[in-house]
Amino acid sequence: MQIEIAQSTPTAASIAMLVERHYNLGKVVESEFLRRSFNQVYRLSFASGQRVVARLCAERPRGGPNVLFEAAALEHLAQHGCPVSRCLSAAGGEVAIHVALPEGHRELMLFEYLDGEFTGDSIDDIGAFARGLAGLHIAGQSYDGPDSTYRLDLDYLLLRPLEGLLRAATMTAELRPHFEVLGRRLHDDILAMGKLSRVLCHGDAHGGNNFIVGTARGKREAVFFDFDESGPGYLAYELAIYPWNLHPRTPEGQLSDKAKGQWRHFISAYREVRPVADVDLVAIARFMAVRQLWLLGEYAGRVPVWGSQAMPTDYLRRQVTMLGNWETLELPL
Known part of the structure; x- marks a missing residue:
């Protein structure tokens, strides 16, 4: 019997390993699961001192995440002087990577970390x-x-x-x-x-x-x-x-x-x-x-x-x- 999974919750450590593999940001020295709501959100800190927010996107009643538009809109707004948290691209230039999970593939996006x-x-x-x-x-x-x-x-x-x-x-x-x-x-x-x-x-x-x-x-x-x-x-x-x-x-x-x-x-x-x-x-x-x-x-x-x-x-x-x-x-x- 195959058990169906509605939505799994990867650990912060597993998200850190994925990011190390797919992004040119160096070694993750600290990872934290921040919250679970419509999506799952994580904070990652790198050996370089850089911090990012990782968002594991969830399927919604509307459908899948709007990743290409979201990343492009953020870049456009930033270039026009609006203070926003931009999307960070993976090593291959992708705005999101596909993560294989028991419920199917989900997309992981990285964003600039903000304080305030x-x-x-x-x-x-x-x-x-x-x-x-x-x-x-x-x-x-x-x-x-x-x-x-x-x-x-x-x-x-x-x-x-x-x-x-x-x-x-x-x-x-x-x-x-x-x-x-x-x-x-x-x-x-x-x-x-x-x-x-x-x-x-x-x-x-x-x-x-x-x-x-x-x-x-x-x-x-x-x-x-x-x-x-x-x-x-x-x-x-x-x-x-x-x-x-x-x-x-x-x-x-x-x-x-x-x-x-x-x-x-x-x-x-x-x-x-x-x-x-x-x-x-x-x-x-x-x-x-x-x-x-x-x-x-x-x-x-x-x-x-x-x-x-x-x-x-x-x-x-x-x-x-x-x-x-x-x-x-x-x-x-």
């Missing part, structure tokens, strides 16, 4: 984060490298995740039509807004995928990493991720006065660097719901790895109430 602290609550940190994100969007306008495998449109962000959610083991016949109606109404509401702006999205810019560092001039600057979700898509979705992260994701949750102030400062700092059309501003609140449904679809797709109780039925029931409340959600400006 995540975006804090201070005005300086939030402003640096927002201005940095605006800078990414400006630089991304001239990107002409390999096409992205994925486009962050309503099919990718809403319809396909909703299909996966509706098939989840913990979904019930009672809840399914509620999610279907909420998703269809959200889709139609956004289409009715008319033409919305598109940018090269980071795709997961919630303040925890960048560090805030001090510059030589004493200013605060955002340095971005983890572009696994990047691709061309809606500006309103990209800007919705930060307030989505601030908002309590519970049925009774309300944006606190502190969070309202953080959001106001974020969008004001962004608009100092890059204008945002009124239609895109209005759409941000609806895209917060899109973001939540996208995440629910991602969780549904990870059930073989995380288990069905990562998304229990009572949690889904609360999500129906919350998403219903979010249909009238407005963000202060």
